[in-house]
Amino acid sequence: MLELKNLTRRFGERAAVDGVTLAIPQGQMVGIIGRSGAGKSTLLRMVNRLTEPTSGQILHDGTDVTALRGRALRGWRTRCAMIFQQFNLIQRLDVLTNVLVGRLNHRPGPLATLNSLLLRFSAEERAMALDALDRFDLAEQALQRADTLSGGQQQRVAIARAMLQEPRLLLADEPIASLDPRNARVVMEALRDVNRRDGLTVLVNLHHLDTARRYCGRIIAMQAGRVVFDGPPDALTPERVEAIYGVPEEALEAETPQPSAA
Ligand SMILES: Nc1ncnc2c1ncn2[C@@H]1O[C@H](COP(=O)(O)OP(=O)(O)OP(=O)(O)O)[C@@H](O)[C@H]1O
Numbered sequence: 392m393l394e395l396k397n398l399t400r401r402f403g404e405r406a407a408v409d410g411v412t413l414a415i416p417q418g419q420m421v422g423i424i425g426r427s428g429a430g431k432s433t434l435l436r437m438v439n440r441l442t443e444p445t446s447g448q449i450l451h452d453g454t455d456v457t458a459l460r461g462r463a464l465r466g467w468r469t470r471c472a473m474i475f476q477q478f479n480l481i482q483r484l485d486v487l488t489n490v491l492v493g494r495l496n497h498r499p500g501p502l503a504t505l506n507s508l509l510l511r512f513s514a515e516e517r518a519m520a521l522d523a524l525d526r527f528d529l530a531e532q533a534l535q536r537a538d539t540l541s542g543g544q545q546q547r548v549a550i551a552r553a554m555l556q557e558p559r560l561l562l563a564d565e566p567i568a569s570l571d572p573r574n575a576r577v578v579m580e581a582l583r584d585v586n587r588r589d590g591l592t593v594l595v596n597l598h599h600l601d602t603a604r605r606y607c608g609r610i611i612a613m614q615a616g617r618v619v620f621d622g623p624p625d626a627l628t629p630e631r632v633e634a635i636y637g638v639p640e641e642a643l644e645a646e647t648p649q650p651s652a653a
Pocket residue numbers: 402406407425426427428429430431432433434
């Protein structure tokens with residue numbers, strides 16, 4: 392269970408996230424929606440402590456995540472993997488090595504540090520990485536440079552890399568915002584698969600309401616840093632959508648920029 396208690400992050404006078412309290416049982420797939428600037432990214436980034444909360448608490452299975460430091464914090468970041476809109480792969484390295492990077496923080500000791508610096512991996516680790524690539528239909532691309540892949544393929548490599556961390560949670564910050572509809576679908580299906588088959592909790596920030604409805608059993612809407620809706624897709628009525636976005640859903644679709652082909 393992931394629990395956020397009165398979580399707040401201020402940037403100067405402004406609260407990007409303002410007193411958010413949520414309980415997310417292990418294994419849920421949660422879509423976080425809301426207008427640009429509502430606080431979705433800040434919320435997600437606080438969960439794995441890329442952004443420090445100003446106040447409030449994050450608990451995971453009773454552990455106070457907000458108090459973790461040093462090695463314990465690195466351990467949390469391993470259990471709580473994150474993927475981003477821009478994939479964040481090392482472009483000049485091959486796909487397999489990019490996936491293996493997900494193993495680096497599993498290594499204790501000074502020799503491991505040296506091996507990490509040299510990007511040396513065991514046969515077992517390489518087999519794990521190949522399995523992960525195969526699972527997302529990318530085995531054939533294993534030895535290609537990351538920058539030769541399409542955006543949809545790169546995002547699946549990022550998911551494979553995240554899976555090598557053997558996480559319990561996957562945080563996805565606008566993972567399909569740079570993808571065309573077909574690639575977006577493949578990436579959302581990959582997220583659904585790790586949620587269902589591996590039992591990972593998936594928290595995903597999404598711009599498109601329809602995508603959130605289709606893939607997420609629970610939707611959380613944010614407005615000016617606060618949670619203004621939390622429920623199943625069915626409960627997201629047109630009136631609620633209009634209250635969240637300030638315009639009816641049809642108008643919202645019209646003003647959403649079409650993602651470029653990737
Ligand atoms: N590092 C920062 N410094 C100052 N202000 C910030 C910082 N990060 C976010 N903010 C502000 O906090 C508010 C919430 O931003 P956040 O990126 O979390 O929203 P969002 O809902 O994810 O938006 P988007 O969909 O555009 O990514 C915004 O007003 C933003 O300008």
